[in-house]
Amino acid sequence: MVSFVEVSKTYPNNTQAVNSFSLTVAKGELVVLIGPSGCGKTTTLKMVNRLIQPTSGKIFINDVDTDAQDPVELRRQIGYVIQDISLFPHQTVARNIATVPLLKKWPDDKVRETVDRLLRMVDMDPDVFRNRYPSELSGGQQQRIGVLRALAADPEVMLMDEPFGALDPITRVQLQDELKNLQQKVNKTILFVTHDMDEALKIADRIVIMKDGQIVQAATPEDLLRQPANDFVRTFIGEERLIRKPDQVQAHEVMLRNPACLEAGKGLRQGLEAMREARVDSLLIIDKRRQFLGVVDVNTIQTHLKQNKTLQEIMVDWPTVGETDSVKTAVQLMVEQNVRFVPVVNNSGKLKGIITRARVVNFVLDYM
């Protein structure tokens, strides 16, 4: 679909941004280009729609040499989304989405239909949003429109240059999910540039790791995590993301960081209230220096509620794990002692977190 053949780019000041880059992207594939800044990923992307002219090498789209095409006509056949909110602020949402269809002189009713269909595809009611201006939308909505604008003329290839980089984390994840869904619906060939490994792992069919203008490794997310090609890839992916066995993972990586806890000197009613607030049925009991002392569960509190006791007087001892112990140790402990959770403490016995059964299950799912 898109193939790069020995593509290089040297800038007039002699920096070599891209060095003999060869890659073939299949139809409908979502390929993520990733690497440290200055690795040439954006330059590579912009050579596809000839915003940057390669110094040597060829790029083909559907076996047609892009060099042989008028750059303007070429660009109108390729969707393009960039990081900065790049909607035209003086135009309505509908007019923005219709940019390329209008350039291609589509008939009015076809343009209108397309705009409405696209808006509905991302669950934005056309009647509400059609005539809004970009400044009247949230950041996430603006970038949705940015993606729709790139999709409007139904291009086979989309180029996306860190499209979600400027968004807050929650919105970013939402848009990644939507892009993935969209990709399944519209089956576009997408080249996606990012420097966010989590993003790459989440959305990519194939990840291309670049360094100094060259490909270091090109592989599926799965293969990349299992068999990083070298140390650069290993550090770039991040040790914590590499696939490891449960005895290699430490308790603090899995634990919940803010377990429901209360100081030992508090009364039973306070204990009950704290449980209700945190929606839990057990409380971890600590002293003033956050040293872990024991556990009180809701039934024990209920039984003693009439008596004027402190939590310390009714709490029971509980097994714990150290924060550098492995997850395996924690699981063994939970099985042997038949408990539903274990508190995680540091060397001096301070409470750091908690590992619950649900947490272990999630962890296993994450790494499966």
Add this chain to the structure above:
Amino acid sequence: MNLAEFIFNNFGRIASRTGEHVVIALSALFLALLVAVPLGILLTRQEHLAKPVLGLGNIIMTIPSLALLAFMLPVLGIGNRPAIAALFLYALMPIMRNTYTGIKQVQPSLIEAARGMGLRDFQILYQLELPLAFSFILAGIRTTLVILIGWATLAAFIGGGGLGQLIWAGLTNINYNLILSGAIPAAGLALLADLLMGRLETILTPRGIRKTRVKEVKHAFNKD
């Protein structure tokens, strides 16, 4: 005779001087627009010319207006033509500079997005840069027009007519009524021009870029 009576009795004369005044100021503005807007656009395309050309414009601004009018006399003779020519030169600079800065302040990312989607250079200019520079250009026109209306009173010194003629005649005869009957309409015209141009700015600016700052603040608290 008080001022009101004076104005009433000389209404025809004042009106025709006002008309001349408006013609001088608007002709100069119109001619300046024809030259300064394309020139300002050109400067954004030929960045190396921007500094010398804008510098030259600044030099013209420093020539005292009366002196500039006098320079025009030998070239264009007397009448309103030399006056229009001199005011035209004054009007060039602010309009050119505002066109230039207006286009320059358009975010580069917008232009890159536009180019990446396949807009041609002239489409980027008239679909993107000019609309977004519009309020800057209009602001330039607004100040220029007000200045031109003020300076058009000097046209009378070189036989160009206008409200300056009433003021000039009043000064030589020490006739306060005459002076005021020229000065008051001139001031009124300037205020009126400012008001109308302000209105025009509001009407012609698309909703999306009106008062953007307020909206940005609002949206900072309004993310989804």
